[in-house]
Every structure is written in C-alpha cells, then in structure tokens.
Amino acid sequence: MSKSAPAAPLADRGEGAPEIDERLFVASVAKAMKVLEAFDKTAATLSLSDIAIRTGLGRSASQRFIYTLERLGYLDRDAQTKRYGLSRKVFRFAQNASSSNQGLEAAYPQMRILSEKTRETISWVEVDGADIVIIATIPSTHISSVNLPIGTRFPALSSSSGQMLLAHSAPSHVEKVWKASASSVSQRTKARDAAEMMRILEAAKAVGFSVTEKNMEQGSISVSAPVHDRAGRAIGSINLSTLTTRYSRETAIAELAPLVLEAATKATETLAS
Structure with missing residues (x-):
C-alpha cells in the first residue's frame, strides 16, 4: 500500500470515527482545546500570532480564548515577552488521569x-x-x-x-x-x-x-x-x-x-x- 504523506490522527478522521451530534457538540469548547493543544515540546511558549496561526482560529477569536484560559488559570503570560505558556494548573489533569x-x-x-x-x-x-x-x-x-x-x-x-x-x-x-x-x-x-x-x-x-x-x-x-x-x-x-x-x-x-x-x-x- 503506497502512502505519501502522514495521515490525520485516527480520532480526527471522518472514516471510522463517530459522527458528531451537532445538538450536543459545543464548538467553543473544541476551539478552546485547540488553543491548549497548540503548545507542545517544540513550542513551550507562543505569542498571540503564533496561536492564531497554529489553531487557524484567527487573531480575534484566538485573543478571546487566550484571555478566557488565562483568567481560568490554564495559561500563563510573561509580562516582558507577552508570550503565553501552559500553567501548572494543567498538570492536574495528568495527575488525575494517572491516579485513577x-x-x-x-x-x-x-x-x-x-x-x-x-x-x-x-x-x-x-x-x-x-x-x-x-x-x-x-x-x-x-x-x-x-x-x-x-x-x-x-x-x-x-x-x-x-x-x-x-x-x-x-x-x-x-x-x-x-x-x-x-x-x-x-x-x-x-x-x-x-x-x-x-x-x-x-x-x-x-x-x-x-x-x-x-x-x-x-x-x-x-x-x-x-x-x-x-x-x-x-x-x-x-x-x-x-x-x-x-x-x-x-x-x-x-x-x-x-x-x-x-x-x-x-x-x-x-x-x-
């Protein structure tokens, strides 16, 4: 079987993946998760522009999600560089997942x-x-x-x-x-x-x-x-x-x-x- 480019993650593919029930699916939550998932080992800190590009949400929408996540304590902002990073609060999820x-x-x-x-x-x-x-x-x-x-x-x-x-x-x-x-x-x-x-x-x-x-x-x-x-x-x-x-x-x-x-x-x- 010939393959040329990396495929999308299994969970993101239409084929074989459960259909989304639009009555229950909260699009704004999905977008907020996109912002959090933009940070990885290659990009521990990101600017507003970086996040907008990585998520494809646009600058205005990205700014609103960033502000909300920062106020909730899931993002930290460096006052000097104005770059954002995942906060220590995020580690609660990993801790809870491991302990259970x-x-x-x-x-x-x-x-x-x-x-x-x-x-x-x-x-x-x-x-x-x-x-x-x-x-x-x-x-x-x-x-x-x-x-x-x-x-x-x-x-x-x-x-x-x-x-x-x-x-x-x-x-x-x-x-x-x-x-x-x-x-x-x-x-x-x-x-x-x-x-x-x-x-x-x-x-x-x-x-x-x-x-x-x-x-x-x-x-x-x-x-x-x-x-x-x-x-x-x-x-x-x-x-x-x-x-x-x-x-x-x-x-x-x-x-x-x-x-x-x-x-x-x-x-x-x-x-x-």
Whole structure:
C-alpha cells in the first residue's frame, strides 16, 4: 500500500470515527482545546500570532480564548515577552488521569522490579488512536539510555507496545489504524498492506511479546508485553527500552523478553484478583 504523506490522527478522521451530534457538540469548547493543544515540546511558549496561526482560529477569536484560559488559570503570560505558556494548573489533569489508572496501579510494582533487575528504561504505554502514549516511565540508571518522557507519542503499528495492544483488536480496527498511520509505519514494519500488518500482529500475539528496533542517535531496542484487565482486554503494556550497544535483538529476545513477559503476567494477575 503506497502512502505519501502522514495521515490525520485516527480520532480526527471522518472514516471510522463517530459522527458528531451537532445538538450536543459545543464548538467553543473544541476551539478552546485547540488553543491548549497548540503548545507542545517544540513550542513551550507562543505569542498571540503564533496561536492564531497554529489553531487557524484567527487573531480575534484566538485573543478571546487566550484571555478566557488565562483568567481560568490554564495559561500563563510573561509580562516582558507577552508570550503565553501552559500553567501548572494543567498538570492536574495528568495527575488525575494517572491516579485513577487501575492498569498503571497494578503494573507499577512490577515495573519497579523489572527496573531493578535490568537497569533499563521501563514504561507503561497505552494506545490513543493510531499512536501509543507513554503514560509513566522509570528512567534507566545507565549513563547512556533511552529517554521516554511522559506524553511521548509514537506510531502504534511500528512500536512494540502498539503491536501488542493492537494484536488484540479486530482486523477492521487494525485496518482503520493502518489507514490513519504515517508512511513511516510501512517503511519500518515492511508491511505492504493492512492484511500483512495483521499477520505481523498475530505472530507477536502468539509469542506474547513484541520486539522492535529504532535508529535514533544511538540504535535502540524496545520489548513490550500486554497487561489485560478482568474482561481480558489488553489495556496497556509494560515496555523495556534499551540500546543496541548493550543488547542485540537476539539477546534482547533471549534475556529481556522473558522478564518483561513475567512482569506483564503478574500485573494481569493483580488486576484479576
């Protein structure tokens, strides 16, 4: 399947997405969220003009939303530069989401044990549309390591965690995620279409874990295994990330995968008890 440009996030696409009920949909809330979402790791602070351009709302509308969000305490304004940034109040949402996450609560003790055994970067990962999101991380104690800050996103189908979680999804859902994914997914997985991607996922599901490699400044290897809730749904995964300078793919499969799988199994048992 040929792909040229990154597709829109799955949640933003008309295809396969729930239709909007205009009687219930509050457009002004959606616009306010656009303003908050304009800030990211590449733009921690933005001017009014920056926000207007990034959101497409126009200068006048952007100014009204910015003023409201600042008065509510969700944006801070630097008096000297007149630039805006997300306030510390926004962190309440992340804190509330983490504290109410039963999967993370069950997995974290096992993540801590896995961290102590391997000294590698250990993360709790969940799927969001066509992406995976790092929800929690225990950093590696090695000087050279993989850094995965909370909130980091990667395409799901080309990541080990995403593969394990989507392997438990219906083929029709995998096809939707495939269509919503960037061209880099087919390049990294070597899958030519959704059916071939599904076969890769089924192979990972059969062994209970997935291993992927990524070339960054240093080559990295990612090993993931899924955690299931009482209903048997794969709700998240425990991920271990290391460098190819310490482990080859073969040694990661032989030495690390069993440890990750054990941690995920024990977390699943905790949720079932």
